Structure formats: C-alpha cells, structure tokens
Amino acid sequence: MAGSRMKLELSRVVQGKSRLGVLKGLGRTGKHSLEVPGCLLYTHFGTVPHLTQDTLHTLSNLPSVTQVTLSHIAEHQEVLEEFKDGFWKFAGLHDTVVYCSLHDPGAPCPTGYTTNKTVSVWGSGGRIELTVDRFMALQKTVKPDWYHSMADGETWQNNTSRKRVRKSVDRTLAHLDECLLVHQKSQELEGVEVFGVVEGGDILEERLRSAKETAKRPVAGFCLDGLQTGAMDQNLRTQLITAVTKELPEDKPRLLQGVGRPDLVLACVEAGVDLFESFFPFQVTERGCALCFCFDISPDPERAVLELDEERDAAGETKQNGDVNLDHQTQMTSFEINLKDKRYKDDFGPLVEGCGCYCCKNHQRAYLHHLLVTNELLAGVLLMIHNTAHYHGFFGALREALASDKLDLLKRRVLRERKDLDG
Structure with missing residues (x-):
C-alpha cells in the first residue's frame, strides 16, 4: 500500500x-x-x-x-x-x-x-x-x-x-x-x-x-x-x-x-x-422534531439565548438527557422542539429565528405542525433540511470558537438548558 x-x-x-x-x-x-x-x-x-x-x-x-x-x-x-x-x-x-x-x-x-x-x-x-x-x-x-x-x-x-x-x-x-x-x-x-x-x-x-x-x-x-x-x-x-x-x-x-x-x-x-x-439530525427528524439550540458566539447573543430559553420553558418539553439509555434512538433531547405539540398549531414564526435554511425562510411552525399531524411526507423533507443546516451550522460555530478562544462561551450557550436541568 x-x-x-x-x-x-x-x-x-x-x-x-x-x-x-x-x-x-x-x-x-x-x-x-x-x-x-x-x-x-x-x-x-x-x-x-x-x-x-x-x-x-x-x-x-x-x-x-x-x-x-x-x-x-x-x-x-x-x-x-x-x-x-x-x-x-x-x-x-x-x-x-x-x-x-x-x-x-x-x-x-x-x-x-x-x-x-x-x-x-x-x-x-x-x-x-x-x-x-x-x-x-x-x-x-x-x-x-x-x-x-x-x-x-x-x-x-x-x-x-x-x-x-x-x-x-x-x-x-x-x-x-x-x-x-x-x-x-x-x-x-x-x-x-x-x-x-x-x-x-x-x-x-x-x-x-x-x-x-x-x-x-x-x-x-x-x-x-x-x-x-x-x-x-x-x-x-x-x-x-x-x-x-x-x-x-x-x-x-x-x-x-x-x-x-x-x-x-x-x-x-x-x-x-x-x-x-x-446521524443526529435524521433521528430528530424521525421524531417529528426540529433542532433548536443556540450556538451563536457573536458579541451579543444574549437575546437569542433568552428567546430560546423562553421557547423551551413555554413548550414544557420533556427534557430527556440520560446518557446510559439503550433506547436513545427514540428519546427526545433538550436540543429540539416537538412540532406535533398542539401549541404550534397557531405559531406563525420560523422554526428558528434568524436561521437561513429554505424551511425557516419559507414556512412557519404552524405549517410544519399541520404536515406532521396529517402525516404528509413533506414534513420530513422540510425538517431534514432545517435539522441538517442547523447541525452543520453548529460545527461551523465549534470551529470558529476554537479559532477565537471562545470554546467556553460556546459551551455555555449550548449547555445552558442542561445547567437548569442538572441544578
């Protein structure tokens, strides 16, 4: 060789x-x-x-x-x-x-x-x-x-x-x-x-x-x-x-x-x-969920973080974070929102504010909710577009954080809701 x-x-x-x-x-x-x-x-x-x-x-x-x-x-x-x-x-x-x-x-x-x-x-x-x-x-x-x-x-x-x-x-x-x-x-x-x-x-x-x-x-x-x-x-x-x-x-x-x-x-x-x-975006998509966690490390992302926190608190999502769990493929995590939830029926905002993916630029949460509850195949397409974009965006932010000595800041952004959980 x-x-x-x-x-x-x-x-x-x-x-x-x-x-x-x-x-x-x-x-x-x-x-x-x-x-x-x-x-x-x-x-x-x-x-x-x-x-x-x-x-x-x-x-x-x-x-x-x-x-x-x-x-x-x-x-x-x-x-x-x-x-x-x-x-x-x-x-x-x-x-x-x-x-x-x-x-x-x-x-x-x-x-x-x-x-x-x-x-x-x-x-x-x-x-x-x-x-x-x-x-x-x-x-x-x-x-x-x-x-x-x-x-x-x-x-x-x-x-x-x-x-x-x-x-x-x-x-x-x-x-x-x-x-x-x-x-x-x-x-x-x-x-x-x-x-x-x-x-x-x-x-x-x-x-x-x-x-x-x-x-x-x-x-x-x-x-x-x-x-x-x-x-x-x-x-x-x-x-x-x-x-x-x-x-x-x-x-x-x-x-x-x-x-x-x-x-x-x-x-x-x-x-x-x-x-x-x-494979994580695919698993999230299969659950009918959208990735929705903050990885913004620009100078003033406080507002984005607060909005995401309010979002999650209001959603009252079950936050399953246990790591030793052989059924992990189907467990929802605290990094996603469940769009099958009734509360999204009249929510006309994008999946994630400021996300530039095709789904967030063109469709609202209410539409995704409708597609999911009526079992439309388009739901999987739009969710997979967003989840893939969000996940690869996170890796971009991770490299940027390593390049600019902001890894601790990125960890605080991403893990914010975990602290509330473990506290």
Missing part, C-alpha cells in the same frame, strides 16, 4: 486536546479537504434520508465526505458487481469523497452474532454474515475513497466481561491485518485509505492496547468504536477517549462512531476527537 495521501494539518490545539485543522488530500484525486472538528454527510444507500440531490444542494457548506454503510449496500452486491464502476458513480455521488462504514449509526444494531471469522450487518432483507473475504469483495465493488476495517464492536454493553472485551480487541486486530493483506494485493483498491478500528469496551487497558497496536499498522486514520450514546456515561467516555488519543499519532484523524448529540460532541472534541457521523 502506497503512503497515505490523506494528511491532517492542525492549525491549533487548544488546552492540549481540542484540535482545529484541515484534513487534506481526500479522494482519489486528493483535491478534497474537510475541516476538523467536522462531521460527515449521513446517508442511506448514498442518499440523505427525505432529501433528493436537488433539495440537498439548497444547503450550503455541506461536508465533502459522504458516509455510506455496508448494512445498506451488502444486499445489493451483485447489482454493483455487474455495474463495475463503483458505488459513487452508481449513486450519482460525483465530486464527493465516499467513506464506507460497517453499520448504520442511526439504526440499532442487534448483538450476539459475531464469531471469530464473521461479523453481521442487517439490511432490509435481514442479517448478512460477512467474512473478511466477503467484506473485502464488497469494498472492491463499492470502491470507496476510504473505509474502516472489519471489527468486532460488540462490547459496548455495560456488563461485558473482561475476557469478551479482550477477545474483541484480538479479533479486531486480526481482522485489520487480514484486510490490509487483501487490500495491498488489490488493484481495485489502489489509492483507497483504510481506517483502523479501536475497540476495548469500557476497560482502559484494553482500549490502550487496541490503540497502540492499531497505530503500528499502515492506517490513514482511526475509528473509535463502542463509545456510542447509550453505551456509557459521558465522564467515562471522556476518560477513555483522552487516554486513547494520547496513544494515537497527531497527524492522523480520529473518527468517533455513534455520538451525535451537541453536548456530547463538545465533550468529545475536548477529549481529542476530530470527526463525527451526522
């Missing part, structure tokens, strides 16, 4: 951990880049849920990296093999970088199906078992710009034994070595980057072993797995990430799987994470 073209250039590191920079040399041509901290574009089979390519491109500043998952692609392997030109062309993903991961971060993944030789993914037709050979055959068919190696990620439940965690680390390293062996001999994967997966459940020494060993391999970056929302509390997550990132090379990106809530993103960036998957 030739040396990696992908390179992380850091412009500053705040308090020894939070990293601001640009990931350069992405894609086969190497002309794409991605700012960090940043997030990927979340898709189902190459399409952002609810949106067509045209509606998607009403949004500006979209990330240059599109995430696709084998859980959506594996069952279409024969069609893609016949097509021959790779998934990006098949799905019309021109001028974007394709990153292929194993599981869909926005969907629950059943456990208990991993063996020494296989991992399983779930498509619409049920379970598909992947050996390393089949996994690598899929990568050759998909022809992504980068993918993460096959991994045993089934140790994120709290009661996993130390023995099982150790086995998961051993298996994941063995899978990585096998994947690299096939990769290096494969013409189809020339110029494609591999990310190694760091496992280890909630056991610090296994996490460190996984990180150190993975860092010895010729990988372009690292996926931190088994730390997703619902798996552990944030203090433990921070502790483990902080320890792991110390063992990883400075010039390679760290992608965290399965964490999307804004407060958790902030904590993980402070622990040294660079990249996130952006």
Whole structure:
C-alpha cells in the first residue's frame, strides 16, 4: 500500500486536546479537504434520508465526505458487481469523497452474532454474515475513497466481561491485518485509505492496547468504536477517549462512531476527537422534531439565548438527557422542539429565528405542525433540511470558537438548558 495521501494539518490545539485543522488530500484525486472538528454527510444507500440531490444542494457548506454503510449496500452486491464502476458513480455521488462504514449509526444494531471469522450487518432483507473475504469483495465493488476495517464492536454493553472485551480487541486486530493483506494485493483498491478500528469496551487497558497496536499498522486514520450514546456515561467516555488519543499519532484523524448529540460532541472534541457521523439530525427528524439550540458566539447573543430559553420553558418539553439509555434512538433531547405539540398549531414564526435554511425562510411552525399531524411526507423533507443546516451550522460555530478562544462561551450557550436541568 502506497503512503497515505490523506494528511491532517492542525492549525491549533487548544488546552492540549481540542484540535482545529484541515484534513487534506481526500479522494482519489486528493483535491478534497474537510475541516476538523467536522462531521460527515449521513446517508442511506448514498442518499440523505427525505432529501433528493436537488433539495440537498439548497444547503450550503455541506461536508465533502459522504458516509455510506455496508448494512445498506451488502444486499445489493451483485447489482454493483455487474455495474463495475463503483458505488459513487452508481449513486450519482460525483465530486464527493465516499467513506464506507460497517453499520448504520442511526439504526440499532442487534448483538450476539459475531464469531471469530464473521461479523453481521442487517439490511432490509435481514442479517448478512460477512467474512473478511466477503467484506473485502464488497469494498472492491463499492470502491470507496476510504473505509474502516472489519471489527468486532460488540462490547459496548455495560456488563461485558473482561475476557469478551479482550477477545474483541484480538479479533479486531486480526481482522485489520487480514484486510490490509487483501487490500495491498488489490488493484481495485489502489489509492483507497483504510481506517483502523479501536475497540476495548469500557476497560482502559484494553482500549490502550487496541490503540497502540492499531497505530503500528499502515492506517490513514482511526475509528473509535463502542463509545456510542447509550453505551456509557459521558465522564467515562471522556476518560477513555483522552487516554486513547494520547496513544494515537497527531497527524492522523480520529473518527468517533455513534455520538451525535451537541453536548456530547463538545465533550468529545475536548477529549481529542476530530470527526463525527451526522446521524443526529435524521433521528430528530424521525421524531417529528426540529433542532433548536443556540450556538451563536457573536458579541451579543444574549437575546437569542433568552428567546430560546423562553421557547423551551413555554413548550414544557420533556427534557430527556440520560446518557446510559439503550433506547436513545427514540428519546427526545433538550436540543429540539416537538412540532406535533398542539401549541404550534397557531405559531406563525420560523422554526428558528434568524436561521437561513429554505424551511425557516419559507414556512412557519404552524405549517410544519399541520404536515406532521396529517402525516404528509413533506414534513420530513422540510425538517431534514432545517435539522441538517442547523447541525452543520453548529460545527461551523465549534470551529470558529476554537479559532477565537471562545470554546467556553460556546459551551455555555449550548449547555445552558442542561445547567437548569442538572441544578
């Protein structure tokens, strides 16, 4: 495998951990880049849920990296093999970088199906078992710009034994070595980057072993797995990430799987994470909710914050913020408003005052409420436009805060309602 073209250039590191920079040399041509901290574009089979390519491109500043998952692609392997030109062309993903991961971060993944030789993914037709050979055959068919190696990620439940965690680390390293062996001999994967997966459940020494060993391999970056929302509390997550990132090379990106809530993103960036998957706006959309939290760090955002606070108090929303909760996919958070609520029936304001997205510029909350209660498909389209724009706007504010020493201010803005809650 030739040396990696992908390179992380850091412009500053705040308090020894939070990293601001640009990931350069992405894609086969190497002309794409991605700012960090940043997030990927979340898709189902190459399409952002609810949106067509045209509606998607009403949004500006979209990330240059599109995430696709084998859980959506594996069952279409024969069609893609016949097509021959790779998934990006098949799905019309021109001028974007394709990153292929194993599981869909926005969907629950059943456990208990991993063996020494296989991992399983779930498509619409049920379970598909992947050996390393089949996994690598899929990568050759998909022809992504980068993918993460096959991994045993089934140790994120709290009661996993130390023995099982150790086995998961051993298996994941063995899978990585096998994947690299096939990769290096494969013409189809020339110029494609591999990310190694760091496992280890909630056991610090296994996490460190996984990180150190993975860092010895010729990988372009690292996926931190088994730390997703619902798996552990944030203090433990921070502790483990902080320890792991110390063992990883400075010039390679760290992608965290399965964490999307804004407060958790902030904590993980402070622990040294660079990249996130952006499935959170999709989950919020599926609940019939709109993201509505403040990340304005300009000189006088007090009014905006007060308005948002009043908004939430008036809404009397249930604020569910528990982190260790395996049903987290369906739980509403304090960062969103529930537009199915009757109080929005006569609310003729935009979803978020001052938001420049198509939905907020053209439609009122009352209209969204109407679409939701009558089960109109347009509700999902408009909510997804707003939620995607709001979420990517938050990442823009996060980078700006790191550049201008305003991270504490941003945290106060984003976490304001959490203090009221925890107080």
